[in-house]
Amino acid sequence: MVGIVIVSHSAKIAEGIKELALQMAIGYEGLYTAGGLEDGSIGTDAVRIMEAIQNADQGDGVVVLADLGSGIISAETAIDMLEGAVKVQIADAPIVEGAIIAAVEASIGNPFEQVLSETEKTREFRKI
Amino acid sequence: MASRIYECIGKISEAINENKDFLTDLDREIGDADHGVNMARGFSAVMEAIPQDETDIGTVLKKTGMTLLSKVGGASGPLYGTAYMEAGKLAAGKSELNAEDFGAMLNAAIEGIQKRGKAVRGEKTMLDALIPAYEAYTAKVTEGADLISALEEACTKAKEGIEFTKTIRATKGRASYLGDRSIGHQDPGATSATLTLEAILDYLKG
Ligand SMILES: Nc1ncnc2c1ncn2[C@@H]1O[C@H](COP(=O)(O)OP(=O)(O)O)[C@@H](O)[C@H]1O
Ligand SMILES: [Mg+2]
Numbered sequence: 591m592v593g594i595v596i597v598s599h600s601a602k603i604a605e606g607i608k609e610l611a612l613q614m615a616i617g618y619e620g621l622y623t624a625g626g627l628e629d630g631s632i633g634t635d636a637v638r639i640m641e642a643i644q645n646a647d648q649g650d651g652v653v654v655l656a657d658l659g660s661g662i663i664s665a666e667t668a669i670d671m672l673e674g675a676v677k678v679q680i681a682d683a684p685i686v687e688g689a690i691i692a693a694v695e696a697s698i699g700n701p702f703e704q705v706l707s708e709t710e711k712t713r714e715f716r717k718i
Numbered sequence: 719m720a721s722r723i724y725e726c727i728g729k730i731s732e733a734i735n736e737n738k739d740f741l742t743d744l745d746r747e748i749g750d751a752d753h754g755v756n757m758a759r760g761f762s763a764v765m766e767a768i769p770q771d772e773t774d775i776g777t778v779l780k781k782t783g784m785t786l787l788s789k790v791g792g793a794s795g796p797l798y799g800t801a802y803m804e805a806g807k808l809a810a811g812k813s814e815l816n817a818e819d820f821g822a823m824l825n826a827a828i829e830g831i832q833k834r835g836k837a838v839r840g841e842k843t844m845l846d847a848l849i850p851a852y853e854a855y856t857a858k859v860t861e862g863a864d865l866i867s868a869l870e871e872a873c874t875k876a877k878e879g880i881e882f883t884k885t886i887r888a889t890k891g892r893a894s895y896l897g898d899r900s901i902g903h904q905d906p907g908a909t910s911a912t913l914t915l916e917a918i919l920d921y922l923k924g
Contacts, residue, residue, distance in 0.1 A: 632791065633752075633756065633791020633792060633795070634791060634792075634795070635787075635789070636788060637784070637788040638788070659793055660795065660796065663834060664796050666796075
């Protein structure tokens with residue numbers, strides 16, 4: 591099963607998105623968060639992100655959703671540190687909508703490429 | 719006894735701490751008011767993480783980089799983190815550096831920041847201090863200057879780089895969300911990069 595990692599500057603945002611996504615993907619256990627810093631402050635931590643990716647990985651790949659700015663740079667750093675040990679990619683998608691779709695897709699057992707491409711389709715979602 | 723590289727990193731940490739509020743204020747103008755807080759948190763974690771008596775410059779810089787990319791929190795964390803780690807790769811097993819070594823390490827640090835941040839010169843980032851500093855440094859070394867006098871010139875150019883960042887708009891990082899509103903303010907990262915070079919110079923001058 592494909593894993594998912596939610597990266598946010600805020601632990602509360604990351605946990606909130608997890609809660610929201612799991613409402614639509616009940617029982618899915620591959621979703622991990624890396625929100626904020628270890629001491630609870632706002633920020634992103636490449637080492638925590640790397641660990642979350644390792645935890646989420648069950649051998650079928652991991653899709654990462656990140657918020658803005660250093661969320662992306664830190665996630666890229668984390669992926670480089672893994673040196674190819676995990677098949678992992680950052681989805682170019684809005685973090686909330688993307689996480690929900692990713693969780694649904696992953697929970698029904700779809701493969702990595704499909705989870706990623708469906709997640710990235712959320713870029714086109716119209717709201718009104 | 720504390721190693722020289724430990725003391726040198728300690729000097730950088732001190733300089734960052736002394737300028738914590740200043741850096742944060744700069745970031746308040748064109749960012750999210752955390753650059754000084756971020757860097758100070760990162761360096762206090764670094765000073766706890768590196769063993770005082772470690773003489774291998776590569777080992778110390780690698781640890782410094784790993785700690786920064788975990789503890790700083792902002793974009794400057796992975797950027798400086800990568801810079802220290804890339805510089806450290808060239809210093810593996812060394813406990814002393816000559817002028818050429820230092821130049822090569824500064825270059826590797828800059829390339830690391832560029833790989834990570836995908837920025838070039840002129841985007842109002844730390845690179846606008848570091849690239850001119852590196853160019854001045856290598857020009858001096860080619861003329862036969864020693865590390866300290868080349869680094870003196872580098873610091874002068876880095877400071878000019880800070881001034882230059884006031885004249886341009888940011889196209890990378892948070893400040894880029896502000897568009898033309900970023901003009902007139904100096905870049906916090908260019909400032910902390912200059913403080914770093916000045917702290918190394920200070921340390922070497924004793
Ligand atoms: N893509 C980038 N490339 C190079 N430097 C960058 C980049 N993005 C941001 N910076 C530097 O980082 C500094 C801001 O650091 P900091 O405030 O710690 O991070 P954040 O912007 O995430 O709050 C900027 O002043 C700039 O010099
Ligand atoms: Mg900031």
